[in-house]
Amino acid sequence: MPGLRPRHLLAQVLLACAMMACATASLAASPRVERVVIIMRHGVRAPIVGEAPLDTLTGAPWPTWSVPPEHLTAHGAKALDILGRSDRRWLAGLGVLPALGCPAEGQVRIWTNTAERTIASGEAFARGLTPGCETPVGHRPPNEVDPLFEPLRAGVAPFDPAAAIASIQAYTGGVDHLAARLQPALDELDRVLDCGAGKACSPRRASSVAPSADGRGIDLTGPIRDASGTAQVLLLQYVEGLSPAAASWRGVEPDTLKRLGALHAALFDVFTRPPYMTARQAGPLSRRVLEALDAPSVGGVDIFMGHDTNVTAMAAALGARLDAPGYATGDVPPGGALIFMSLVDDAGSRSVRVYYQTQSPQALRGLNDRVSRPAIGVLGHDSRAIPSGEFRRRLEAAITTNTDSPD
Structure with missing residues (x-):
């Protein structure tokens, strides 16, 4: 190293060695x-x-x-x-x-x-x-x-429908409240489906959660249950390349799909x-x-x-x-x-x-x-x-x- 005195050269070498040692130690610690x-x-x-x-x-x-x-x-x-x-x-x-x-x-x-x-x-x-x-x-x-x-x-697991429903209602604040919180997404879904001004395109049944017929699970009814699948189908159409199409589904773009996805995500607030x-x-x-x-x-x-x-x-x-x-x-x-x-x-x-x-x-x-x-x-x-x-x-x-x- 031109221009460096031996003392300075030694310092540079020691510094380089220390840095290499640190790097080696860091790698060994990974x-x-x-x-x-x-x-x-x-x-x-x-x-x-x-x-x-x-x-x-x-x-x-x-x-x-x-x-x-x-x-x-x-x-x-x-x-x-x-x-x-x-x-x-x-x-x-x-x-x-x-x-x-x-x-x-x-x-x-x-x-x-x-x-x-x-x-x-x-x-x-x-x-x-x-x-x-x-x-x-x-x-x-x-x-x-x-x-x-x-x-x-x-x-394969012991299942108490009453305990399950109590847990669901406590977690969601009540499935009717869950649906109310998602009303903006439900309204947007109606606009996307374009079924007619002022109409609810998806069913608007009352929200409820009840034991399934076989006693092994629970059944959810209401707007979240009905609209969640529709929102998922719209996503699947987009990623498959079926929408937006030349003559239909023009409004279903990624930003819209993300907002509508909250309807599908809400299913897991009930089931998982x-x-x-x-x-x-x-x-x-x-x-x-x-x-x-x-x-x-x-x-x-x-x-x-x-x-x-x-x-x-x-x-x-x-x-x-x-x-x-x-x-x-x-x-x-x-x-x-x-x-x-x-x-x-x-x-x-x-x-x-x-x-x-x-x-x-x-x-x-x-x-x-x-x-x-x-x-x-x-x-x-x-x-x-x-x-x-x-x-x-x-x-x-x-x-x-x-x-x-x-x-």
Whole structure:
């Protein structure tokens, strides 16, 4: 170094060495990723039969879908393939999966619910995550009830309808008040549907919550129940590329869809977020998540392909807020996922970092590879991590309410 005296040169060398030592120490202190678990909603599908009630009026016919009701679309499969490729790059960078080639046996495990849309979604995501690898996608026989994803329908948890309804009413302040709070969104939905000036396009039944006929769940009636499905269909039309169309649905743009999404998100304030419902909806998946994180092999990923109820119930169990670009707070878009990353540092301390992964409506529609994947906080903790012991205690609170173990 010209112009530096030996004394100054020595100081520069010592400073450089100190900086290198600090960088090395910082690198050594970075926690290592042990395993990743993903709880995901299926991809873009055609509307479910009855999702937009038959007595919902519109100013133009509903668009025609290219697949049967409830099925994953070809567009939805492509979006999941793109998402899988994005996740492969991310996970390979973390050392969870190899950058090239096929993962070792057992490094990637995929289990889906039994509906066509979840099985097809698991297969599409696998094609992107492990291209050319024939990664197996496991599931029960098609259309059989899998208690992992549908514990109430499967009857694997003790269920007291009166206790459930009390919890729902306390959490929402009353389902009639929930509907009243969302009146601006209901009014906007009427304007979008354009069924005629001064008319309520969606039914305006009184709000109520009652035990289901089989005693295994609850039934919600009223404007939220009726309008939530319609709002979801409008979102699905947009991301599929069916609206805005040349002659109809001109007003359904992303900003409008985000506001209307509050109607769909409100369903989870009834079915998954009240504490009594959270414990029963999240129990079986909580058990499986903990088993996956306890797997002895280092590295690898478990994917559970289910529904928006699975994502919202797991988030509620952890006290995690679901916010994503382009969507109403608390709503879960097609392909939306909670990601749990198990970490261990050099001292052997373990923690779990939680991510919320989504593709915006524009990304889903345009089939681009822009993915939002921020680390998110859980109740009492910021977005950095939660100690493994506390993560486990929160999920075990849901597990203990399920006396029967799903196989």
